[in-house]
Amino acid sequence: MSEVEEPMRLVHLLRGLTVELDLFGAEFASRNGLHPTDLRALIHLLDAARAGEVVTPGRLGEALHLNSAGTTGLVDRLERLGLIRRERDPQDRRRVLLRVEERAMELGQGFFGGLIGDLLGAMRGFDPAELDVARRFLEAMTGVVTAARRAGPE
Amino acid sequence: MSEVEEPMRLVHLLRGLTVELDLFGAEFASRNGLHPTDLRALIHLLDAARAGEVVTPGRLGEALHLNSAGTTGLVDRLERLGLIRRERDPQDRRRVLLRVEERAMELGQGFFGGLIGDLLGAMRGFDPAELDVARRFLEAMTGVVTAARRAGPE
DNA sequence: GCGATTATCTCGCTGAACGAGAGAAATGAT
DNA sequence: ATCATTTCTCTCGTTCAGCGAGATAATCGC
Numbered sequence: 001m002s003e004v005e006e007p008m009r010l011v012h013l014l015r016g017l018t019v020e021l022d023l024f025g026a027e028f029a030s031r032n033g034l035h036p037t038d039l040r041a042l043i044h045l046l047d048a049a050r051a052g053e054v055v056t057p058g059r060l061g062e063a064l065h066l067n068s069a070g071t072t073g074l075v076d077r078l079e080r081l082g083l084i085r086r087e088r089d090p091q092d093r094r095r096v097l098l099r100v101e102e103r104a105m106e107l108g109q110g111f112f113g114g115l116i117g118d119l120l121g122a123m124r125g126f127d128p129a130e131l132d133v134a135r136r137f138l139e140a141m142t143g144v145v146t147a148a149r150r151a152g153p154e
Numbered sequence: 155m156s157e158v159e160e161p162m163r164l165v166h167l168l169r170g171l172t173v174e175l176d177l178f179g180a181e182f183a184s185r186n187g188l189h190p191t192d193l194r195a196l197i198h199l200l201d202a203a204r205a206g207e208v209v210t211p212g213r214l215g216e217a218l219h220l221n222s223a224g225t226t227g228l229v230d231r232l233e234r235l236g237l238i239r240r241e242r243d244p245q246d247r248r249r250v251l252l253r254v255e256e257r258a259m260e261l262g263q264g265f266f267g268g269l270i271g272d273l274l275g276a277m278r279g280f281d282p283a284e285l286d287v288a289r290r291f292l293e294a295m296t297g298v299v300t301a302a303r304r305a306g307p308e
Numbered sequence: 309g310c311g312a313t314t315a316t317c318t319c320g321c322t323g324a325a326c327g328a329g330a331g332a333a334a335t336g337a338t
Numbered sequence: 339a340t341c342a343t344t345t346c347t348c349t350c351g352t353t354c355a356g357c358g359a360g361a362t363a364a365t366c367g368c
Binding site for chain 2: 354355356357358359363364365
C-alpha cells in the first residue's frame with residue numbers, strides 16, 4: 001500500500017459512513033410515518049430544545065431551506081402527528097413558537113438512544129489518546145467540508 | 155472534562171460532519187438542476203463505472219429504494235440531462251444498460267474533485283500512525299451503524 | 309411450444325415543496 | 339398619534355418526484 005492509498009481510503013470511509021447514517025435515518029423515518037424532512041426538522045427542534053432555544057416556523061424553515069409555504073406544511077404535519085404544538089408568542093404576537101411534545105422526545109430517544117449507546121460502546125475499544133486523535137481528525141474534516149460549502153462547490 | 159464527555163462529543167462531531175456533507179451535496183445538486191435522488195444516483199453510477207460494473211435501471215432503483223415507476227422517472231431525468239444513455243443489452247434484450255456519459259464524469263469531478271483534494275490536504279496534518287487510528291475509528295463507527303441498521307432502529 | 313419469470317415501462321394518483329401574495333402585528337419616521 | 343414599512347405566518351394554486359397497479363416484451367424451464 002503506497003502512502004497515497006491510505007488517505008484515499010479514509011475519504012471513502014467517510015463517505016460510506018455518511019451514507020450508512022443517512023440510510024439509518026431514512027429507515028427510521030419511514031417506519032414512523034415521517035418523511036426525511038420531518039426527521040431533520042425533529043432533530044433540529046430537539047437540539048434547540050436541549051439548548052433551551054425557542055424555535056419559530058421561520059427559523060425552522062430557514063434551517064431546512066424550505067420556503068414559508070413548505071414550512072407551514074411541515075409544521076402542520078408535525079402538529080398532526082402530535083410531535084409539536086403551535087403557541088403564539090405573547091411578546092410578539094406575529095410570531096408562533098413551536099413547543100416540542102413529550103412524544104417527540106421519546107421518538108428522538110428511540111432514534112438516537114440505541115445508536116448512541118452502541119457508538120459509545122465501540123469507542124471503549126479506544127484509549128483516551130486515540131479518541132483524541134479521532135476527535136482532531138473529525139474536527140479537521142468537518143472544517144474542510146464547512147469551508148468548501150461556504151466557498152461553494154464548483 | 156469528565157471521561158464521559160469526550161466520547162459524547164465525538165458522537166456529535168460525527169453527526170455534524172454528516173450534516174455538513176449532506177448540505178454540501180444538496181447545494182451542489184440544486185446548483186446543477188439535480189434533485190437529491192439524482193445526485194445519489196449519479197454517485198452510484200460513477201462508483202459502478204469505476205468498478206467496471208454494468209448498471210441496469212432495476213439495480214439502480216434497488217440501490218436507491220425506488221420502485222420501478224420511480225426508477226423510470228429518474229432514468230428519464232438523467233437521460234434528459236445528458237448524464238446517461240439507455241442501451242439495450244444485446245445478450246438479454248429485456249435489460250437496459252445505463253451508460254454514463256462524459257458529462258456525468260465531469261460533473262462528478264466537479265463535485266468530488268475539489269472536496270477530496272481539500273480533505274487529502276487536511277490529512278497531511280496527521281502522521282501515518284494517527285491516520286491509522288482515524289481509519290480504525292471510522293471503521294468501528296461504520297460497523298456499528300451498519301449493524302444497527304440491519305438490526306432495525308427501534 | 310407454452311407457462312412462469314424477469315425487466316422495463318405506462319397510467320393515474322398522492323403529497324411535499326414552490327412562487328406569489330394576502331393578512332396580521334410590530335416598528336419607525338414625521 | 340398615524341401611516342408607511344417591515345416582519346412573520348399562512349393560503350392558494352401549481353409542479354413534479356415517487357407510489358401502486360398493471361401492461362408489455364423478452365428469456366428460461368419443462
